Amino acid sequence: MLEVVGIEKVFTSGIFRRRSIEVVRGVSFRVNKGQTLGLVGESGCGKTTVGKMIVRLIEPTAGRILFNGIELTRLDPRKLRKLRPKIQIIFQDPDMAFNPRWKIRDSLGEPFKLNRLARGREIIDRVLELIETVGLHPEHLNRYPFELSGGQLQRVALARVLALQPELIVADEPTSSLDVSVQAQVLTLLKELQRRFQFTCVFISHDLNVARWMSDRIAVMYRGKIVEEGKTESIFGSPRHPYTRALLGAILVPDPEAGRTWRVASLNHVSPEVNLEKAGGCSFQDRCPHAEKICREKEPPLAVSAPDHRVACHRFKDLVPVQANVTGKVCFL
Amino acid sequence: MLLKITSLRVYFKSADGFVKAADGVDLELYPGEILGLVGETGSGKTVLGLAITRLLPKTAAVSGEVLYRGQNLLALPEEEMRKVRGRQVSMIFQNPLSSLNPALSIGEQIAEVLREHQGLKRKAAWQRAGELLELTGIPAKWIRSYPHELSGGMRQRAMIAIGLACAPSLLIADEPTRGLDVTIQVQIVELLHAVTKGVSPPRSMLLITHDLGVAAALTDRLAVMYAGKIVEYGRTAEVFRNPRHPYTRALLDSHPSNGLIATRGFSPSLINLPPGCSFHPRCKKARKKCAHEPPLVQRIGMDHGVRCFYA
Ligand SMILES: Nc1ncnc2c1ncn2[C@@H]1O[C@H](COP(=O)(O)OP(=O)(O)OP(=O)(O)O)[C@@H](O)[C@H]1O
Ligand SMILES: Nc1ncnc2c1ncn2[C@@H]1O[C@H](COP(=O)(O)OP(=O)(O)OP(=O)(O)O)[C@@H](O)[C@H]1O
Ligand code: SF4
Ligand code: SF4
Ligand SMILES: [Mg+2]
Ligand SMILES: [Mg+2]
Numbered sequence: 315m316l317e318v319v320g321i322e323k324v325f326t327s328g329i330f331r332r333r334s335i336e337v338v339r340g341v342s343f344r345v346n347k348g349q350t351l352g353l354v355g356e357s358g359c360g361k362t363t364v365g366k367m368i369v370r371l372i373e374p375t376a377g378r379i380l381f382n383g384i385e386l387t388r389l390d391p392r393k394l395r396k397l398r399p400k401i402q403i404i405f406q407d408p409d410m411a412f413n414p415r416w417k418i419r420d421s422l423g424e425p426f427k428l429n430r431l432a433r434g435r436e437i438i439d440r441v442l443e444l445i446e447t448v449g450l451h452p453e454h455l456n457r458y459p460f461e462l463s464g465g466q467l468q469r470v471a472l473a474r475v476l477a478l479q480p481e482l483i484v485a486d487e488p489t490s491s492l493d494v495s496v497q498a499q500v501l502t503l504l505k506e507l508q509r510r511f512q513f514t515c516v517f518i519s520h521d522l523n524v525a526r527w528m529s530d531r532i533a534v535m536y537r538g539k540i541v542e543e544g545k546t547e548s549i550f551g552s553p554r555h556p557y558t559r560a561l562l563g564a565i566l567v568p569d570p571e572a573g574r575t576w577r578v579a580s581l582n583h584v585s586p587e588v589n590l591e592k593a594g595g596c597s598f599q600d601r602c603p604h605a606e607k608i609c610r611e612k613e614p615p616l617a618v619s620a621p622d623h624r625v626a627c628h629r630f631k632d633l634v635p636v637q638a639n640v641t642g643k644v645c646f647l
Numbered sequence: 648m649l650l651k652i653t654s655l656r657v658y659f660k661s662a663d664g665f666v667k668a669a670d671g672v673d674l675e676l677y678p679g680e681i682l683g684l685v686g687e688t689g690s691g692k693t694v695l696g697l698a699i700t701r702l703l704p705k706t707a708a709v710s711g712e713v714l715y716r717g718q719n720l721l722a723l724p725e726e727e728m729r730k731v732r733g734r735q736v737s738m739i740f741q742n743p744l745s746s747l748n749p750a751l752s753i754g755e756q757i758a759e760v761l762r763e764h765q766g767l768k769r770k771a772a773w774q775r776a777g778e779l780l781e782l783t784g785i786p787a788k789w790i791r792s793y794p795h796e797l798s799g800g801m802r803q804r805a806m807i808a809i810g811l812a813c814a815p816s817l818l819i820a821d822e823p824t825r826g827l828d829v830t831i832q833v834q835i836v837e838l839l840h841a842v843t844k845g846v847s848p849p850r851s852m853l854l855i856t857h858d859l860g861v862a863a864a865l866t867d868r869l870a871v872m873y874a875g876k877i878v879e880y881g882r883t884a885e886v887f888r889n890p891r892h893p894y895t896r897a898l899l900d901s902h903p904s905n906g907l908i909a910t911r912g913f914s915p916s917l918i919n920l921p922p923g924c925s926f927h928p929r930c931k932k933a934r935k936k937c938a939h940e941p942p943l944v945q946r947i948g949m950d951h952g953v954r955c956f957y958a
Contacts, residue, residue, distance in 0.1 A: 325796070327792070327793075327796055354828075355828070356828050356830060356831065357784075357798055357799075357800030357801060357804075357826075357827055357828055357831045358797075358798040358800060358801050361798075362798060362799060406799040406826065407742070407743070407744040407799060407802075409742055409744050409745045410744060414745075449913040449914065450913075451916045451918075453661070453663040453664075453666075453916055453918050456661065456662050456663060457661070460704075460745075461659070461661075461704075462689075463688055463689040463692075463693060463694075464688070464693065464741045464742060464822065464825075465688025465689060465857075466688060466689050486799075487826045490825050490826040491688065491741070491822065491825060492688050492857065493685070493686065493687050493688050493857040493898065493901075494857065494859065494898065494901040494902050494903060495687070495897060495898055495901040495908075495909050495910040496687065496688050496909070496914075497901075497903070498901050498903070498907040498908055498909035499909040499913075501907055502907055502909065520800070520826055520827055520828040520829070520832075521903065522829070523903035524903055527903065527906075527907055560830070561828070561829065561830070
C-alpha cells in the first residue's frame, strides 16, 4: 500500500534573482495494493512532481511517503538502493529513460544484469520476450533510441519498467504517443499484468477516458493541490468540484460533422496569474463561475462530500449534482 | 498546389536490412489548407515530416519528389534549403526534451529564431517571445526558465512557440497536443487555427496527430498512414463519416470513448513487410488475393481514395 501524507515541494530557481515557487501543496492520498490511482489535472499543476517525489527522484520539501509501511522519505541510501527496483517510474518524456548511446538491446538488458534477475542467454530471451509483449520486433533491439518512433520508444520505456516486476509503478502519461488502437493494447496489457502481479500504480494522464479505464480511484489536482478525490465511478458519476466539472465537460470526441467551434467554455481561460499567494482563499476563484465572498477569504479544506469522496470547495453543497457524460459526449457545437 | 509529394521513399539502412519507413507516399497540400496525418505509431508520419524539411539522419536513403511551390526540395542544395527551412517551412518536433537546448532559457531559444528568421532586434525579439509564450498559455514570467524547470506540457508548448516564431507558409506540427489536458488542448487548437486560417492569406499546415478529436476539429482533409503507405485520404468529414479502409475503420472504432478496443495483432516489421497488402494479416476483410497482390489506391469519390481491393 502506498500512503502519501501532506507532501509539499518548493522549487527555487534563478542564480541571481532567486525565486521560489510552491509547486505541490499538502497532497495526501492512499493507494491500496494492486490498485490504481488516476492523477489528473491541468498541465503544470504538479502531477509529475508528485510522481517523482514518490519514487524519490526529487526530495519533498515536507511530508511523508510510505510504501508497505516503510517510510521512503526517511530511508537511508543503502536501504533505498535495495528498494529501488521495486519502485519504478515511467517517464513522461521517454527519451529521459534512455542512454542515447546505448542500443535498445542494452537498455532493456541492463535492469536484468544490474539486479541480477537473469544472466547470459537468459537475458537475451527475456529481452526478446519483452519487446514482443509491447508489440515491437526483434529488429528494434538493434536500434538507438533516436532510431525509433515516438510511440515505439514509449513502449520500450514501459517494457523496461515491467522487466523489473516492480511493486509500485508511477506511470506518467505512459501512452501519450500512441495511436488509440495501440494504446488500447498497451493499457490492456498493463491491466492484465497488474491483475497477475498485483502492483500498485499511480497513473498520470491528461486523457480522462483513459484515466477512467485504468483507475480504481481518481484524484484531481489543481495548482498543486488535490481538489477532489474519490472512487472512479463517484468522480465521473457525480463530480462536485467546479474544476472537475469543467474538466469533464470538456472531453473532446471526434465529430467533424458537428463543425469546429468548441464548447468547452464553462472554464474561462483566465491567465492563471492572479497573484494567488497574495489573494488567499480558493485557488480556483479566478476561473470559478460560482465564486463568492468566502472563496476569496478562506481556503476550502478537502472535506468529505459523500461516502469515500472528498472535495475542496466551500460551495459544493449548493451546486446541483450533475452527471458527467464522458462516453460519447460530443463537444463540438 | 503548395506541396506535392510523389512516390516518396525513405529507407533506413540497418544491420537487419532496409527499414521502409516511407514506401511510395503521394500527398498533396493546397494553399491555406490543413491536412491531417494520422495513423499507427511507427507508420512513418514523423519520417515524412522530416523528409519534407530534409532533417533526416544520414542513414536515410530518400527518393521521389517533394515539390514545394514547384521546386523540388529534395534536389535543393543545403544552403538554399536552410533558407526554406524556417521562413517557408518549419516543423514543431515531437520530442521536446531532445529538441530543446537544455542550456538556454526558453525565451532565448524563441528569440533566437525570431532574430534569425524575422530579423527582429534583441529587445523586440524578447518581447515577442513573451507574447508567443502567452499565446500557448504559458505566462510570460516563465520566459527565463530552462527546459528542465517546465512541466512536460509546458515544454511541449514552448516547442509550439518556437515553431510559430518563424511564421512559415507551411507549418508541420508533429503531435502538438501530445500529453496536454483538454482545456490547454483547446487553447492550442484555437491557436493553431488562428495562425493558419486566421491570417490572410491563410497559411497551410500538415498536422501529424494521433488525437482524432484534434484532427476532427482542425483539419480540412485527412490522410491515414499504415506501414509506410497512405492507405486512405479524403475530406475529414467524409473519412470520419464513411471510412472505407479496414484500418481506418479499426482506428476510428478504437477511440477510448468507445471503451478499450484494440485492432487485433501488431504492426508489421518495416523490414519484412507482409507480401501483398501490408494490412492483410490483421484485416477482417482479407481474401486470398490480399496476400499476394499489393493493392493500389482506388478513387472512390470526389477526393477520396483508398488503398484496398474491397473498400
Ligand atoms: N526543477 C524545477 N524548477 C522549477 N520549477 C519546476 C521544476 N520542475 C517543475 N517545475 C514547475 O512545477 C510545476 C509543476 O510541474 P509538473 O511537471 O509537476 O507539472 P505536471 O502536472 O506534470 O504538468 P504536465 O501535465 O504539463 O506534465 C510547473 O509549473 C513547473 O514549471
Ligand atoms: N533513424 C532510423 N533508423 C532506422 N529506422 C528508423 C529511423 N527513424 C525511424 N525509423 C523507423 O521508421 C518507422 C517510422 O518512424 P516514424 O518516427 O516516422 O513513426 P511515426 O509514424 O511518427 O510514429 P509515432 O506515432 O510513434 O511517432 C518506425 O518504424 C521507426 O522505427
Ligand atoms: S471554493 Fe469557491 S471559488 Fe473555489 S471552487 Fe468552490 S465555489 Fe469555486
Ligand atoms: S486489400 Fe485486402 S487485406 Fe488489404 S485492407 Fe483491403 S481487404 Fe484488407
Ligand atoms: Mg507532467
Ligand atoms: Mg512520430
